Amino acid sequence: MWSPKRLNNIVRSKIRLHREEDEIATIREIWEGVNLSGYNFWIMGFAMVIACIGLNTNSLSAIIGAMLISPLMGPVTGYAFALATRDRLMRNSAIRNFIWMTGISLAASTLFFLISPFDNNTDALMAFSKASIFDILIAFFGGMAGFVGIMKKDGIKVMAGVAVATACMPPLCTAGFGLAHGIWMEFIGGLYFYTINSLFIGLATFFLARITGFRAKPDAQISLHKSSAWLWGIFIALMIAPGIYIGWQKWKLEKNSDSKKETREQIRIHQLEKKVNQLDSMIRSKSIEKSSNN
Numbered sequence: 001m002w003s004p005k006r007l008n009n010i011v012r013s014k015i016r017l018h019r020e021e022d023e024i025a026t027i028r029e030i031w032e033g034v035n036l037s038g039y040n041f042w043i044m045g046f047a048m049v050i051a052c053i054g055l056n057t058n059s060l061s062a063i064i065g066a067m068l069i070s071p072l073m074g075p076v077t078g079y080a081f082a083l084a085t086r087d088r089l090m091r092n093s094a095i096r097n098f099i100w101m102t103g104i105s106l107a108a109s110t111l112f113f114l115i116s117p118f119d120n121n122t123d124a125l126m127a128f129s130k131a132s133i134f135d136i137l138i139a140f141f142g143g144m145a146g147f148v149g150i151m152k153k154d155g156i157k158v159m160a161g162v163a164v165a166t167a168c169m170p171p172l173c174t175a176g177f178g179l180a181h182g183i184w185m186e187f188i189g190g191l192y193f194y195t196i197n198s199l200f201i202g203l204a205t206f207f208l209a210r211i212t213g214f215r216a217k218p219d220a221q222i223s224l225h226k227s228s229a230w231l232w233g234i235f236i237a238l239m240i241a242p243g244i245y246i247g248w249q250k251w252k253l254e255k256n257s258d259s260k261k262e263t264r265e266q267i268r269i270h271q272l273e274k275k276v277n278q279l280d281s282m283i284r285s286k287s288i289e290k291s292s293n294n
Contacts, residue, residue: 023214029150030081033074034090036097040071047071048105051169052112055177058122063170072101072168073201077146080202084209086216102172102194109176119181128167128174129189131196132247136240139197142166143204151212166197196239203236 033040047070054062075098082091113119146162171193178187 026151026214027081030074030078031090033071034078034094034097035074036100040074043069044071044101044105045108047169048108048173049112051173052109052116052176055122055124055128055170055173056113056116056118058124060124063124063167064164066169066173067164067167070163070169072105072172072198073146073163073166075101076168076198076202077143077150077205080143080205081147081209081214084206085214098198105169105172106176106179109173110179112173113177113180121177121183121186124170125174125177125186128171128193129178129186130246130250131171131189131193131243132250133240133243134247135193136196136200136243139166139200140204143201144208146201147205147208166201168194168197171197192242196243199236199239 036044047066050062051066051070053059054064054066075094078090078094079098081087082089082094142162142165146166149162171190173190175187175190175194178184178190
């Protein structure tokens with residue numbers, strides 16, 4: 001018998017987020033992503049070069065490869081998790097390493113594009129300089145999926161998918177291209193794309209870390225005061241506003257292209273009908289002429 005209570009229990013069991021790893025293992029994994037030294041430093045360098053080559057040559061496979069191996073998401077997740085659990089040490093380390101990673105990647109990609117013999121503005125570069133509201137939604141839900149992946153024992157597939165969906169390295173390299181060639185709209189667009197990805201990945205991580213009940217540090221001093229929450233709210237709204245405008249512009253462009261396509265089809269149909277009518281008139285006139293001769 002399907003009672004409301006039983007149905008409720010089934011639904012709750014399906015949607016409940018339980019941790020497959022213990023809290024210490026999850027925190028250790030987040031710390032590994034936050035650190036810049038060692039493997040992460042070298043992987044970041046390789047990802048930057050691969051992303052630059054992919055953007056420069058319009059190679060989608062290279063760009064996806066750079067997304068997969070890039071460690072830029074680590075400090076973002078670490079900072080948001082530190083805010084949720086009020087971990088001062090992780091927060092400071094995440095901020096420091098995020099600034100270092102961003103600065104090094106931007107400077108190195110700028111240098112790459114300055115010496116690269118290819119200076120054409122490819123479709124891939126233009127794609128990563130215009131972030132819309134849809135990219136914001138991808139970053140937010142990708143961040144949620146990423147944090148769930150961290151809590152899973154074998155979340156590597158989830159993390160790989162999240163890395164591709166929430167691209168961090170390509171927009172930063174796009175900003176480097178804009179800086180190298182003085183294309184300021186591309187520089188600002190790439191930085192904006194990178195900023196919204198980082199912001200909304202972090203926001204999603206913060207919410208899920210709170211919802212799933214990770215304990216705050218016993219000696220926690222950090223908290224989001226009302227004034228800080230208001231400032232974060234204003235900043236998030238300011239970040240969303242250009243995305244909504246760009247999304248609306250894309251929709252408008254798509255709608256116009258659809259209407260133009262429809263108009264072209266109607267003109268073609270009209271021209272075809274005209275030709276058919278002309279042909280029909282010629283056939284009729286010939287048949288009348290033939291019958292009169294007979």
